[in-house]
Amino acid sequence: MGCDLSIVIPVYNEEESVGALVRAISRALPARDFDYEILLVDDGSSDGTWKLIEKAKCEHERVRGIKLRCNYGQTSAMVAGFDHARGDVIVTMDADLQNDPADIPLLLGKMKEGYDIVSGWRVNRQDHQSRVLPSKAANYLISLSTGVHLHDYGCSLKAYRADCIKSIKAYGEMHRFFPALASMTGARITEVPVRHHARKFGASKYGFDRIFKVFSDIFAINL
Numbered sequence: 001m002g003c004d005l006s007i008v009i010p011v012y013n014e015e016e017s018v019g020a021l022v023r024a025i026s027r028a029l030p031a032r033d034f035d036y037e038i039l040l041v042d043d044g045s046s047d048g049t050w051k052l053i054e055k056a057k058c059e060h061e062r063v064r065g066i067k068l069r070c071n072y073g074q075t076s077a078m079v080a081g082f083d084h085a086r087g088d089v090i091v092t093m094d095a096d097l098q099n100d101p102a103d104i105p106l107l108l109g110k111m112k113e114g115y116d117i118v119s120g121w122r123v124n125r126q127d128h129q130s131r132v133l134p135s136k137a138a139n140y141l142i143s144l145s146t147g148v149h150l151h152d153y154g155c156s157l158k159a160y161r162a163d164c165i166k167s168i169k170a171y172g173e174m175h176r177f178f179p180a181l182a183s184m185t186g187a188r189i190t191e192v193p194v195r196h197h198a199r200k201f202g203a204s205k206y207g208f209d210r211i212f213k214v215f216s217d218i219f220a221i222n223l
């Protein structure tokens with residue numbers, strides 16, 4: 001059975017966040033107002049994440065779980081979620097509560113204006129400068145090289161019309177190029193400022209090596 005909205009969330013070793021995440025989404029999107037499913041994609045976690053996803057499935061009928069055999073990475077976990085999503089609109093976000101589900105209605109409101117993709121823009125980004133500066137350089141280069149002008153390609157909180165995103169094949173760190181790839185097939189794209197919080201539990205899954213991956217993807221995309 002289909003639904004209006006699928007929320008696709010890659011989850012890698014986030015056992016402390018899963019319960020709070022599902023509760024925060026349920027608070028932000030009351031069942032009487034929104035018809036949605038929450039797709040939690042366990043990207044090969046080695047901690048108790050899958051157990052907590054199963055618990056969330058028992059407690060909330062809207063939660064579905066997908067378990068990947070090993071750690072494929074955030075982009076591939078998103079794509080696995082897209083393959084299973086039943087919604088007409090797909091929202092992606094992170095599992096660690098850095099994105100705020102209270103912003104989802106804002107994204108959906110923009111979709112109703114006729115956009116195919118609405119990208120979040122973390123205006124007050126709560127990450128260390130060592131993350132923010134390389135990201136600014138990447139944003140500049142992606143904007144220059146793709147002609148799709150957004151402030152914050154790396155923000156996971158985005159909304160897509162399902163048929164615009166399901167056909168895109170991606171790997172590596174390429175989720176930040178989804179809007180640019182979709183624009184090649186005529187997708188209408190806009191952005192909205194969204195909230196951003198410091199990570200509460202656990203640690204970032206990325207180190208400096210991601211900077212090289214992102215920049216090599218910029219070159220790969222432009223080949």
Ligand code: UDP
Binds near residue numbers: 012071098
């Ligand atoms: N993630 C994933 N697979 C990975 C790395 C990360 O599914 O190999 C998930 C992670 O659990 C989180 C999201 O991707 O939900 C973003 O990761 P993280 O918060 O570590 O990135 P940052 O916010 O530091 O950029």
Ligand code: MG
Binds near residue numbers: 094096098199204
């Ligand atoms: Mg994070």
